[in-house]
Amino acid sequence: MANQNAKGIKRLVNACFFSIAGFKATWQHEEAFRQEIVLASMGIPAALYLTGDSVERVLLISSLLMIMLAELLNSAIEAAVDRIGLEQHELSGRAKDIGSAAVMLTMVMATMTWLIILI
Numbered sequence: 001m002a003n004q005n006a007k008g009i010k011r012l013v014n015a016c017f018f019s020i021a022g023f024k025a026t027w028q029h030e031e032a033f034r035q036e037i038v039l040a041s042m043g044i045p046a047a048l049y050l051t052g053d054s055v056e057r058v059l060l061i062s063s064l065l066m067i068m069l070a071e072l073l074n075s076a077i078e079a080a081v082d083r084i085g086l087e088q089h090e091l092s093g094r095a096k097d098i099g100s101a102a103v104m105l106t107m108v109m110a111t112m113t114w115l116i117i118l119i
Contacts, residue, residue: 022072030075033068034105040064056117064111070106074099 006014026033047060077099081092 005070022076026072026075029079030071031074033071036064036068036071040068050118059113060117063106063113066106067110070103074103 027037043064044061047057047064051057051060074096077095081095084092
């Protein structure tokens with residue numbers, strides 16, 4: 001494991017490696033994240049093709065990236081809750097449900113953004 005107490009450029013390099021490890025873990029363990037990557041791999045080129053305005057492109061692409069961001073955070077919450085214990089607990093369920101709601105909200109936001117811009 002890289003030194004988590006590093007300073008300066010070394011800290012930034014370490015942070016990049018930790019981030020890459022996070023993407024790999026999410027890709028490996030979360031089917032929803034893989035589906036969202038597929039959605040983004042189709043949606044980003046579509047956003048570039050369907051709009052000529054830079055602001056619209058940024059909004060369309062950002063809305064897709066926000067879904068993945070919410071999924072990463074939701075996956076982190078789920079992993080932390082599962083690490084604490086797998087037994088059923090009201091607070092564990094609540095934490096997972098709230099994380100899931102955040103993902104759903106970003107999906108609604110992305111859908112609205114695409115509809116408003118493209119229609």
